[in-house]
Amino acid sequence: MYSSALLTLLALLCNVQAQTSSSVYVEPTVPTGTPIPGDYSGALRPQLHYSPPIDFMNDPNGMFLDANGTYHLYYQYNPLGIVAGNQHWGHATSQDLYHWVNQPIAIYPGAAGEGIFSGSAVIDVNNTSGFFPNQTNGVVAMYTLNTATEETQEIAYSLDGGYTFTKYAGNPVISIGSNEFRDPKVSWYAPTQSWVAVISYAQDFTIGFWTSPNLVNWTHASNFTHAGILGLQYECPNLVSMPMLANSSLADPLDPSNFASTGEMYILQVSINPGAPQGGSISQYFPGTFNGTVFTPVDTATRFTDFAKDNYAGQFFYNIPQSSPQISIAWASNWEYAQTVPTGPLEDFRSFMTLPRTNVLANTTRNPYTLLAYPLPPPTSLEITPSTPLLSSNNLTNNTLLASYTSTVPSGALSFSINITNIPQVNTTGTANFTFLSSVTGEYVRGGVFLAGGNGDTPLWLDRSGVRGFDNPFFTDKFSTDVWLNPDTSTVRLYGVLDRSVLEVFLNNGEKAGTMIFFAEGILDTVIIGTNDLNPGIGVSVEVVGLGSAWAAEEVGGGNGTVLGNVTAMAGGQVMRRDWVGHLGEGM
Ligand SMILES: *[C@@H]1O[C@H](CO)[C@@H](O)[C@H](O)[C@H]1NC(C)=O
Ligand SMILES: *[C@@H]1O[C@H](CO)[C@@H](O)[C@H](O)[C@H]1NC(C)=O
Ligand SMILES: *[C@@H]1O[C@H](CO)[C@@H](O)[C@H](O)[C@H]1NC(C)=O
Ligand SMILES: *[C@@H]1O[C@H](CO)[C@@H](O)[C@H](O)[C@H]1NC(C)=O
Ligand SMILES: *[C@@H]1O[C@H](CO)[C@@H](O)[C@H](O)[C@H]1NC(C)=O
Ligand SMILES: *[C@@H]1O[C@H](CO)[C@@H](O)[C@H](O)[C@H]1NC(C)=O
Ligand SMILES: *[C@@H]1O[C@H](CO)[C@@H](O)[C@H](O)[C@H]1NC(C)=O
Ligand SMILES: *[C@@H]1O[C@H](CO)[C@@H](O)[C@H](O)[C@H]1NC(C)=O
Ligand SMILES: *[C@@H]1O[C@H](CO)[C@@H](O)[C@H](O)[C@H]1NC(C)=O
Ligand SMILES: *[C@@H]1O[C@H](CO)[C@@H](O)[C@H](O)[C@H]1NC(C)=O
Ligand SMILES: *[C@@H]1O[C@H](CO)[C@@H](O)[C@H](O)[C@H]1NC(C)=O
Ligand SMILES: *[C@@H]1O[C@H](CO)[C@@H](O)[C@H](O)[C@H]1NC(C)=O
Numbered sequence: 001m002y003s004s005a006l007l008t009l010l011a012l013l014c015n016v017q018a019q020t021s022s023s024v025y026v027e028p029t030v031p032t033g034t035p036i037p038g039d040y041s042g043a044l045r046p047q048l049h050y051s052p053p054i055d056f057m058n059d060p061n062g063m064f065l066d067a068n069g070t071y072h073l074y075y076q077y078n079p080l081g082i083v084a085g086n087q088h089w090g091h092a093t094s095q096d097l098y099h100w101v102n103q104p105i106a107i108y109p110g111a112a113g114e115g116i117f118s119g120s121a122v123i124d125v126n127n128t129s130g131f132f133p134n135q136t137n138g139v140v141a142m143y144t145l146n147t148a149t150e151e152t153q154e155i156a157y158s159l160d161g162g163y164t165f166t167k168y169a170g171n172p173v174i175s176i177g178s179n180e181f182r183d184p185k186v187s188w189y190a191p192t193q194s195w196v197a198v199i200s201y202a203q204d205f206t207i208g209f210w211t212s213p214n215l216v217n218w219t220h221a222s223n224f225t226h227a228g229i230l231g232l233q234y235e236c237p238n239l240v241s242m243p244m245l246a247n248s249s250l251a252d253p254l255d256p257s258n259f260a261s262t263g264e265m266y267i268l269q270v271s272i273n274p275g276a277p278q279g280g281s282i283s284q285y286f287p288g289t290f291n292g293t294v295f296t297p298v299d300t301a302t303r304f305t306d307f308a309k310d311n312y313a314g315q316f317f318y319n320i321p322q323s324s325p326q327i328s329i330a331w332a333s334n335w336e337y338a339q340t341v342p343t344g345p346l347e348d349f350r351s352f353m354t355l356p357r358t359n360v361l362a363n364t365t366r367n368p369y370t371l372l373a374y375p376l377p378p379p380t381s382l383e384i385t386p387s388t389p390l391l392s393s394n395n396l397t398n399n400t401l402l403a404s405y406t407s408t409v410p411s412g413a414l415s416f417s418i419n420i421t422n423i424p425q426v427n428t429t430g431t432a433n434f435t436f437l438s439s440v441t442g443e444y445v446r447g448g449v450f451l452a453g454g455n456g457d458t459p460l461w462l463d464r465s466g467v468r469g470f471d472n473p474f475f476t477d478k479f480s481t482d483v484w485l486n487p488d489t490s491t492v493r494l495y496g497v498l499d500r501s502v503l504e505v506f507l508n509n510g511e512k513a514g515t516m517i518f519f520a521e522g523i524l525d526t527v528i529i530g531t532n533d534l535n536p537g538i539g540v541s542v543e544v545v546g547l548g549s550a551w552a553a554e555e556v557g558g559g560n561g562t563v564l565g566n567v568t569a570m571a572g573g574q575v576m577r578r579d580w581v582g583h584l585g586e587g588m
C-alpha cells in the first residue's frame with residue numbers, strides 16, 4: 001500500500017490534465033492519453049519480443065487484427081509497480097508482430113480497489129451491439145472486473161478502432177455472485193450468427209460457454225468441466241478453430257495446399273495456475289468440435305502447449321480467417337517467480353510475451369491431434385546480413401562449429417536451425433546440441449536432441465542451470481520432452497530463437513515447443529553447435545542467423561534506449577516521467 005499524501009503531492013506536481021478517454025481512473029499519477037516511455041536498451045531486455053515500457057505485465061488480452069492489418073495487443077498491466085496489482089489494460093500495436101508501438105493505456109479501473117482483469121476483444125462489424133451505427137470498425141472489449149466482493153464480466157466499446165474505450169453504462173453484462181469467475185474470450189460463431197464467450201469458473205474447474213446475439217445479453221449454454229490436469233485453478237480459456245494438416249508434421253504448416261479438405265477443428269485451450277505438473281503455470285489444450293453451444297473433445301487426453309515452464313495464458317487473435325493458421329501470443333513467465341525476476345530491480349520492468357506463433361493441428365506419429373505452434377519468421381529486414389549467416393554447414397556430422405557474435409550481433413538476438421536427416425529407425429545413436437555462452441563469465445544456456453532414446457524416441461532437452469543472475473527454488477533449470485521419429489521422413493528439425501533473456505525452441509514445425517526465460521550476469525556472446533556419435537549416413541545441416549533489434553528504430557536521442565511509443569496518437573495527453581512516479585504500487 002502507498003501513502004495517499006504522496007499521491008496528492010504527485011498529482012499536484014504532475015498537473016494532470018483532463019482525461020481524454022471515457023475510461024477514467026481514480027489514480028491521478030497514471031498517465032492517460034499518452035504512452036509511457038521505456039528504456040529498451042537493458043542487457044536483459046529482449047529485442048524481438050514484446051515487453052512493457054516499464055513496470056509489471058502479465059496476461060495478453062484483447063488481441064485482434066483490424067481491417068487495416070494492424071495487430072492489437074492489450075495486456076494485464078500495473079503501471080504503478082513491478083509486481084502485479086492495479087490491473088489496467090496496457091496496449092501496443094504492430095504491423096508484423098515483431099515491431100511494436102506502445103500506445104496509451106486502453107482501459108483503466110474506475111474506482112480504488114477495482115482491477116480490469118483479463119479478457120478479449122472483437123470487431124462488431126455488423127453493429128450487433130448498437131454501439132456503432134456509423135462504422136464497421138467498432139471494437140468491443142469484454143473483461144473481468146475484479147473487486148473485493150465479486151468478479152463480474154463487463155464490456156467497453158471503442159469508436160476509434162481500439163485506442164480508447166467507453167465502459168458500457170449497463171455493466172456488468174454477466175454477474176453470478178462469484179469471486180472466482182473470469183477471463184472471457186469472445187469469438188463469433190457464424191452458423192448461428194452468435195457471439196460465444198468462454199469464461200472460467202476458476203475453482204470449479206469448469207469452462208462456461210455463454211452465447212449472445214449482441215455482446216450485451218448473455219445466456220449460459222453449456223459447461224466443460226473437470227478435464228485434463230486440474231491444477232488448483234482454470235484460467236484464460238480460448239476457443240478457436242484452425243486448419244488441420246492432411247499429412248505429417250513436416251508438411252509446411254503455412255501452405256494451404258497441405259490442409260485437410262475435411263475442414264477445421266477446434267481447440268479449447270485452458271491455462272492452469274497454480275498446480276502445473278512442473279510447478280506454477282502452464283497451458284493445456286483439448287482438440288474437438290463445437291456446434292455453437294457444446295464443445296466435444298476428440299478424446300480424454302491432456303495435451304500441453306509447451307514442455308518448459310514459461311508459457312502461460314496464451315491468447316489467439318480475433319479476426320484471423322478461420323481457414324488460416326491461427327496466431328497466438330502467450331505470457332513468457334510463470335507465477336512461481338514472475339514477480340521476483342531481476343529485470344525488476346535492474347531494468348524497471350517485468351515480463352515478456354512469447355514470439356507470435358502460428359497454430360495448426362496435425363496428425364503426428366502416435367498422436368492424431370497435435371497442435372503445431374511455430375513462430376512467425378522474423379521479418380527479413382531484421383536479419384543481419386542474411387546472405388552470410390553466423391554459422392552455416394550442410395554436413396555438420398560428428399563435428400562442432402563455434403562463432404563469437406559480440407561485435408556482429410549487438411542485439412544479442414539470433415535464430416538457429418538444425419535439420420537432421422536420414423535417421424535410422426533402429427539402433428539409432430548420436431546427439432546434436434547447441435550452447436549459447438558468455439565468454440566473459442562462462443555462463444551458458446544449452447539444449448539439444450538425443451537420437452538414441454530407443455527405436456524412434458527422440459528426446460529434446462533444455463538447460464538454464466549455467467546462468468547465475470537469478471536464484472530461486474522454483475526456477476527449475478532443466479526441461480525435456482520426446483517426439484516419435486516419423487518413419488516416413490526420418491527427419492528431425494529444430495528451430496529456435498535466442499533473445500537476450502528468453503530462448504524458444506521448436507521441434508518438427510512446433511510439434512513440441514519450449515519457452516525458457518533466463519537471467520545471466522554476463523552477456524551471451526558465443527554460439528556453439530555440435531553433433532557426435534551419429535550413425536553413418538545421417539545428415540546434419542545447421543544455420544545461425546544474427547537478428548537486429550526491433551526496438552532500436554524507435555529509440556530516441558542517439559540510441560539511448562528510450563522508446564516513447566505513439567506520442568502523437570491522442571491530443572491532450574501528458575507524458576508522465578518515470579522519475580516522478582517511483583515505485584508506488586510495489587508490494588501491494
Ligand atoms: C451517427 O451518425 C448520425 C448521423 O450523422 C449522428 O446523428 C449520430 O450521432 C452518429 N452516431 C454516433 C454514435 O456517432
Ligand atoms: C484504417 O486507417 C484509416 C486511415 O488511418 C482510418 O480512417 C480507419 O479508421 C482505420 N480502420 C480501422 C479498422 O481501424
Ligand atoms: C456480419 O454479417 C454477415 C452478413 O449477414 C455475416 O455473414 C457475418 O457472419 C456477420 N459477422 C459478424 C461478426 O457479425
Ligand atoms: C456450470 O458450472 C457452474 C460452475 O460450477 C455452475 O455454477 C453452473 O450451475 C453450471 N451450469 C450448468 C447448467 O450446469
Ligand atoms: C438486453 O439487456 C439490456 C440491458 O440489460 C436490457 O435492457 C434488454 O431488455 C435485454 N434484451 C433482451 C432481448 O433480453
Ligand atoms: C450441440 O450439441 C449438443 C450436445 O450434443 C446438443 O444438445 C445441441 O442440440 C447441439 N446444438 C446444435 C445447435 O446443434
Ligand atoms: C492419423 O494417422 C494414422 C496413421 O496414418 C491413422 O491411422 C489415423 O486414422 C489418423 N488419424 C486422424 C485423426 O487423421
Ligand atoms: C558428411 O560428412 C561425413 C563425415 O565427414 C562424410 O562421411 C559424408 O560423406 C558427408 N556427407 C555429405 C553428403 O557430404
Ligand atoms: C541393432 O543392434 C542389434 C544389437 O547389436 C543387432 O542385433 C541388430 O542387427 C541391429 N539392427 C539393425 C537394423 O542394425
Ligand atoms: C550433447 O549433450 C549430451 C548431454 O549432455 C552429451 O552427452 C553429448 O556429448 C553432447 N554432444 C555434443 C556434440 O556436444
Ligand atoms: C560418427 O561417430 C560415430 C561414433 O564414433 C561413428 O560410428 C560414425 O561412423 C561417425 N559418423 C560419421 C558419418 O562419420
Ligand atoms: C531446415 O528445414 C527447413 C524446412 O525445409 C528449412 O526452411 C530450413 O532452412 C532448414 N535449415 C537448414 C539449416 O538447412
